[in-house]
Amino acid sequence: MSDVAPRGLLLALAVTAAVLAGPPLARAAVRLAARDDAARPSPARVLSSSALLAVLLCGAVLLTGARPATLALAWAAGAAVVLAQVDLAVHRLPDRVTLPAAAVCAAALLADAALLGTWPALLRAVFAAAAAGGIALAAALAAPAGLGLGDVKLLALLGLVLGWAGWGVLLAGVLLGLLAGAAVSLLLVATRRAGWRTALPFGPPLLLGAVLALALGGPLA
Template sequence: METFWITAAAALWGAAAGLLIPRAAYRFSVSPGEPWRTACPAGHPLTGAGDGWLGRARCPDGEAYGPRASVTSALSSGACIVLAAATGARPEPMVWLLLAPAAVLLATVDFTAHRLPDVLTLPLAAAALVLLGVAAVLPGAGGSWTSALLGSLVLGVCYFALFLMSKGFGFGDVKLALVLGAVLGWYGWAIVLVGTFAGYVLGALYGIALMLAGRARRETRIPFGPFLLAGAFAGVLLGSCAS
């Protein structure tokens, strides 16, 4: 019964947080070097909570912009439901539920603009480590903060090496690795490997599908962040079920 109420609360939280993603995604989805958007497509200034970052993604005339709120809300809510159901009444679900909407926002921006903004990835990495540090000292924690810290550092270094050697990696992926290494490392090195490998497989399958459809060539760069996040999601689910 306790897990039911946790899952229900997670669903509501994820849905509500997902409704706030479209405006932020629209503002962040610009080419590198360009300033964040400050007006809607019709030119109306974005105002409201947090200097225009929070609120409905609609022009004053009612026209919606950015990704569909129904889609981002469903994705965020679905991720939170699955994470809460898999992890149960332990401390770390609170961490996963806070990170999940941010992961949906990052994936949305990367798909749209092929960019993982530093203003999202770096604070998210710090927040993940701080929140997991708090979870680690609470009763019933299912992971290790030390392995989370080491996972963040090791995966960051490995992705930096790949960035130097491969044209398929962006530097945003390196910074995202700090987040992924922390959440996967919480459950140990085996989960780090599984979650990382799953991200590569998903990204490769997407690239192959694009080539088969004639929408990409071997040298075409794809947004890799969403697949790295999906792989980490799978790794967290596996780790939570095994712990």
């Protein structure tokens, strides 16, 4: 019972945080997409952002419990809610979201290592971020039309978070992201809502793949 009570409290805090942070995140997404600081999100967007964030934050709690690494997952979740909306709207992944998220996640994982001794996981996360970002950068330079620098930075961020969880989680996240992107592309082509050469946002499928990989990886606490 002692384990159930703290976890229930953490989940309640996660939902409360989502209710409080959802509206500002929805507003940030709309303003970044429109490049207009006066833009306002619709009630439906605020509700969906808050609900999605609640699911992601509760997932972070269930995966890691109460530890500094949970903050890394939570902050990455908030960034994902904004990045996915902006990328879907204007095919752009703003540095104003990605870079601070990487800094906060790195600091949280460093604190986790200092307090809990998870240095191997931190080292793996750093190497994974460098590997994912480096490979993505090479792909972007080889085919700029297929992968943008925003995607490169996002992959480095996902490499940091997923690499901390394990190399298998990172590989699964990238693979699931690619499969999700391919499935969406085929669906849009089949329904004639896009052509074979239509540029589609790559960020949301990558983020979905990362979430699925973490969920399939099971508790990390």
